Amino acid sequence: MIIGEVNCSSKKGNVGRPACAVKLDHLVGLILTFDGFEIPNAKLGSFADMLEYLQKATLASGKDRVFYIPKIFGNEDTTPDPEVKQSGYGFTVKIDEKPHQFNIELEDLGIKFYQNLRKFKDRKDMRMYWIDTTFIGGQQTSTGLKGFECTFMPKQVKVGIKGGDYTMYKAELQLEDTMALSDKLSTVLFPENFDLSVEMGGILDVELTATGGSGIVTVKAKTWISRTPLYNLYADALAVAGAWVVRDASTNAIVTPTGVAKDTVNEGWAISLSAGTYNITLASPSALEALHVGSLTSGGYESNIVTATVTTQ
């Protein structure tokens, strides 16, 4: 088990363990997850196993997916002071600690990135792993290491005033458990000179466009933000039936195309289908990764759904 020596919990009340420091300016990233996700004990046998598990989870579907937010800086602790309750004689009888609150500034990754972050706003089922310069922090359970319950609220963008100014992308992070960064913090130390932002990616959105024709649909794909045609990167890898999910638009039943081919003229892919209307999307990020479209370290791809009508040939 690689969960650490840096675990600050102490059942006997002993104090003074020297390795318990958590510093806000050491927070360099977050891994956001949903309730139910944890790194199981079986994957905490070695750092490599744990890393691979997290990398795969960046390409998973639904609530099993983790979202890695690299490069956090400009943190500010806005945690309210504890509420001190006193007896009638003026003695302190109770101290109510408040949830940790931080204002964090994120790397300027553009408008679409921020638009996606807004999807986390107001969600009550979010958790986060604390990424320090030297460790990943979470809460140890009997079955694994899970993130701390949190709310992640992107704040209004502070637009740069003139050329050369950075537009500031800020968010408010609240850890609901007042003991998250002390008693309950369990850590896994990074190997020396390890940079998680190099080893973990995320999902890139892909915009598909489709044109129906006689016996075929021609599909083109571009990354949403940088507008890079996927054809330039994966023309051959995507020329297989397994790279696409085709559904009958009226019944939603999965349809197997009779063929898929690279379309060198249109710089896209031709999907051969019988007459009908279809909803087409790229296969899941993990299925694409198996086809070498994307990778565990650089991230994967997920597309919108396009509809196209095929006429009789």
Added chain:
Amino acid sequence: MNTIKIGTGELSLVLFEKSEKEFLSNLPDAFKKCLFPTLTDAEITKELVKAYKKYGKSANKPNTKKTK
């Protein structure tokens, strides 16, 4: 996967369960061009027939023709 690699893409093996004539006519012309973008129509047909001979429904059946 029940597909075979051919040209710039792949075809479902289901296509090969039909007769050669149906196999050739079931593939849209535009799709054939995508599979073999540098070939002429005649050359494309030749390639497809070659594939059909290899994977088509009669490809692996024993020769039942009587010999004298």
